[in-house]
Amino acid sequence: MLKLTKYELRKNLLGIGIVAGIIFVLEAFFMFFCLTKNLNYTSLFAGLLIIAAFVSFFIVFIFGVVTYSRELSSKSSYLIFMTPNSSLSIITSKLFYTLIIGVGIAALFIGFGALDVFMMVGIFGDLADTLKDLSEVLKIMGIDVVNIIINIVAGIISFLISFFFLIALAYFAITLSSTALQNKKIKGLISVVLFCILAYVTIKISSVLPELYKNPDSLLQALISSLPATIFQLFMVVACTFGSAVLLDKKVSL
Numbered sequence: 001m002l003k004l005t006k007y008e009l010r011k012n013l014l015g016i017g018i019v020a021g022i023i024f025v026l027e028a029f030f031m032f033f034c035l036t037k038n039l040n041y042t043s044l045f046a047g048l049l050i051i052a053a054f055v056s057f058f059i060v061f062i063f064g065v066v067t068y069s070r071e072l073s074s075k076s077s078y079l080i081f082m083t084p085n086s087s088l089s090i091i092t093s094k095l096f097y098t099l100i101i102g103v104g105i106a107a108l109f110i111g112f113g114a115l116d117v118f119m120m121v122g123i124f125g126d127l128a129d130t131l132k133d134l135s136e137v138l139k140i141m142g143i144d145v146v147n148i149i150i151n152i153v154a155g156i157i158s159f160l161i162s163f164f165f166l167i168a169l170a171y172f173a174i175t176l177s178s179t180a181l182q183n184k185k186i187k188g189l190i191s192v193v194l195f196c197i198l199a200y201v202t203i204k205i206s207s208v209l210p211e212l213y214k215n216p217d218s219l220l221q222a223l224i225s226s227l228p229a230t231i232f233q234l235f236m237v238v239a240c241t242f243g244s245a246v247l248l249d250k251k252v253s254l
Helices: 002-011 013-035 039-073 075-081 087-123 125-140 145-180 187-208 219-225 227-250
Strands: none
Touching: 002 013, 002 087, 013 039, 013 087, 039 087, 039 145, 087 145, 087 227, 145 187, 145 219, 145 227, 187 227, 219 227
């Protein structure tokens, strides 16, 4: 599986390089304007970096799904699916590749975010005082800044799990439509419809699962709070992965 994951990384190296290049350029502009104490442009590029974070995940999702769909539809799929590797290993390697990229993007933006905050506080002295005053105001209002940070971190972890879950769901929808509508041009549209239906139903189920802590006081409690939904999503990842592998072995004619 690790060899297949390396293959996925090498195959998508150009796309990864372009996305990373754009992020580093935006960060370079942010640092330049921060060091020159231009607050307006610093704020602008801070906003662009936040947008870039979400766009990066969207690109990874779309690119991964489109690539998988093309591999099932084109003759190039023989190069992958007719190798000695099992269908389960191939699907798992694609998901593992997506997980690596997702975690890598999250780590990159968290690192840049921490660096950028320290830079702004160090260079814009007034900003540091403003943030301190804001923290005091929030405390008076009964809002704990530490809890906000904990919820943000827990939210990032939950987002990565949900992102991974949606990728697995998309792979299953594509494989399922390829089973039912082999050699039909409409199967691409059916894949989208199937994915939307499955995503809606599973997200709806996740939303009604209980929260174990209403107001978590620590990161551990925040993670435990959403544990039922997390377990359900991870179960769906496993089910979709095995389901896709079985369909590839039994039903899909490559």
